[in-house]
Amino acid sequence: xxxxxxxLGATLAAQVAEQRQQTASxxxxxxxxxGERYIRQNLRRTMIKAMMTAHEGGEESDGAAxxxxxxxxxxxxxxxxxxxxxxxxxxxxxxxxxxxxxxAGPALVLNISATGSAAEP
Numbered sequence: 001x002x003x004x005x006x007x008l009g010a011t012l013a014a015q016v017a018e019q020r021q022q023t024a025s026x027x028x029x030x031x032x033x034x035g036e037r038y039i040r041q042n043l044r045r046t047m048i049k050a051m052m053t054a055h056e057g058g059e060e061s062d063g064a065a066x067x068x069x070x071x072x073x074x075x076x077x078x079x080x081x082x083x084x085x086x087x088x089x090x091x092x093x094x095x096x097x098x099x100x101x102x103x104a105g106p107a108l109v110l111n112i113s114a115t116g117s118a119a120e121p
Contacts, residue, residue: 001020011028014028015101018102033094033095033096
């Protein structure tokens, strides 16, 4: 059995591959390496989105009001997905580098670099 995952799915695929030794191959596309960093980035993105959708003159748009309402309800919008505080706490514990997950078969990790050059593994 081979596993392929994108972002959080890639992180979950890596964890499954480590638990199931019959995994023949693994493809991780932009896996979440550091859960705390991922949470911070998404919270920042949510705040920026709310600020950018505010109307001039101090009025809030429907998007900003929705962001405020979801935070009051205990959830935060992560690209269209409402993520609760308990889930964010679990996601914050993700650290794929300490120790790196083991896979019985070959693994391919795809990551887009802002520098335009290949990074060393």
